Amino acid sequence: MATTNAADHANGNTATPEIPVTKALAQFVATAKPEQLTQELRTKVKEVLIDYIGVAVGGIFNAHSTEPICNAIKAFQGPGIGTCTAIAGGPPCMLPQYAGLLNAAFAHSLDFDDTYAEGTLHAGVTALSAAMTQSELLGNEAPIDDFILAVCIGYEINCRLGRELGFESYHRGFHNTSTAGIFGAVGAIAVLKHLPVDKVEMAFGLAGSKAGGSMQYLDNGSWNKRLHPGFAVHDAFMCVSLAEAGVVGATRIFEGQHGFLQAYSPKADKDLRRLVSGLGSEWIWLNSSLKPFPACRMTHTFIEMAGNIGATRKVSSGDIKAIKIKLPPTNLLLVGDATPNKIHPTNHIDAQFSVYFQVANALLYGSNTGIQAYQKLEDSEIMALCSKTTVTTDPALTVFAGWLQIEWCDGHIDEAQMQDALGEVQHPFTRDRVDEKFLSLLEPSFGVTRAQKVISMIDSLEKHSVGALFSLLQ
Structure with missing residues (x-):
């Protein structure tokens, strides 16, 4: 100290x-x-x-x-x-x-x-x-x-x-x-x-x-x-x-x-x-930064990179020969350990803390699947890609930085590196995306009108009370 x-x-x-x-x-x-x-x-x-x-x-x-x-x-x-x-x-x-x-x-x-x-x-x-x-x-x-x-x-x-x-x-x-x-x-x-x-x-x-x-x-x-x-x-x-x-x-x-x-x-x-x-x-x-993805922050650069690569072509597990991931040494324990519950997670929390699962899901189904990603814990395509993934560390990478390589069966290689996770000051999560995330979480249970009222009340918070906000949320 x-x-x-x-x-x-x-x-x-x-x-x-x-x-x-x-x-x-x-x-x-x-x-x-x-x-x-x-x-x-x-x-x-x-x-x-x-x-x-x-x-x-x-x-x-x-x-x-x-x-x-x-x-x-x-x-x-x-x-x-x-x-x-x-x-x-x-x-x-x-x-x-x-x-x-x-x-x-x-x-x-x-x-x-x-x-x-x-x-x-x-x-x-x-x-x-x-x-x-x-x-x-x-x-x-x-x-x-x-x-x-x-x-x-x-x-x-x-x-x-x-x-x-x-x-x-x-x-x-x-x-x-x-x-x-x-x-x-x-x-x-x-x-x-x-x-x-x-x-x-x-x-x-x-x-x-x-x-x-x-x-x-x-x-x-x-x-x-x-x-x-x-x-x-x-x-x-x-x-x-x-x-x-x-x-x-x-x-x-x-x-x-x-x-x-x-x-x-x-x-x-x-x-x-x-x-x-x-x-x-x-x-x-x-x-402080808001999270665009419902997963451990240490996986977020990988989710974004994998989603970007997956968006360029239709992906199936049979198209990919190998996935290589490098992350900061400090992050291996939480999201990259080669343990069964990280490579093939069977519950939500293990999947939230699995860079294997997060990369496979983003490659196959995109980076914006939100909480619906965890409905795919038994997805055979995801599990196949997880089995093809190798995770190592690189001391040159820090905080949330990541390196990702996809080797395709046709010989093509996609490689990406990202320093800052989406939502950090250097890679901002804009207010319109804050509202989009909020509405995606509230609309299914609150409906559009009520969810919009919550946003409006908070935007004019000085005119209201916390009690009034709680009342609107009931």
Whole structure:
């Protein structure tokens, strides 16, 4: 971990009391004001909110996990005793922690929610779920600008923590989306409740004992992954309540010798100065990107390249002799390992994390099949192409970059390389495509007119309330 004290660094002491990171982040939350909201921030919040609602509704109506998760939470909570709502036909009368849990799980179920590349995490699913539920709970006491501000703060905390955790955290077995996500959720809730700095610091300290999310879900494509951000939001509500009641949490939870950053990531160059530099003036979360494809972000350049190649000719598995893929070494574990559940996935999550499946599907059926791609898990043409695919790594490739080669049986070779995934700042996902994605997810259950009303309400968000938005979604 980068420190400001050379002697401490030389002695292996990675705790840096001279950089009070936890206090700085707590101060950032406690002193946040709507006056900080620029037009760029407001526009971005509306964009990610449209996307969040789209993927949440899509998750509710298309994920096999929705019904059992809902049934479990309803049984655990007991009969209607709360005032919060799960999005779009979910259980009514929920306590906030359970409503937040469900909404976050729904929004993450399709792996279609926004991402932050430098932090290798989904920052919005916890920030938005916590902010929406807390705003609904407060009702008229929560001005819409406070909600917009809370979303910004939640995202920013998640992205900054994720950036310091790095991809190395995954190799330790942790899912950054939820381990960092609980802190962004705490921040969003605390902004809306106008908590003082000492309470925010205690809530962070308590959340350090609840941060979790095991990558072992990759072993069998389990639904743990979908629940991770839900657990984070649930526990954020609990930690804030405990702190408000005077429960003492750990100090220096981020920077301490046994704190969050040390425990959850072996990354060698964590930079505590960078973590808190420019808080309130430099918003790194604005680099968050929306996902055009419902699959792990690490497969997206390959989906686009394969779709482009497939669009030039009619493709069948018998036409292709071999497919070669090169990806960054960091990405092999998640999407390219030569294991049976990656080469021939049999469930949605395994397919979402299989570059073999994603390339084969895009070559055969195009890159814009959306969630319908997962209706083809037993497709013999896809399985045949997966068997012809070899995945290796190239250290010259970084982040989401990829190289793809298709060797055809007639001797022709197509080769492509792409640096930036669609949706990143360098390869933008335009607003018309945001709306197109949203409508594709909502129209089947909401109809065109109602779906368009949701977009219109969010575009004029300052004239409405979160409660009104929830009402439209029911």
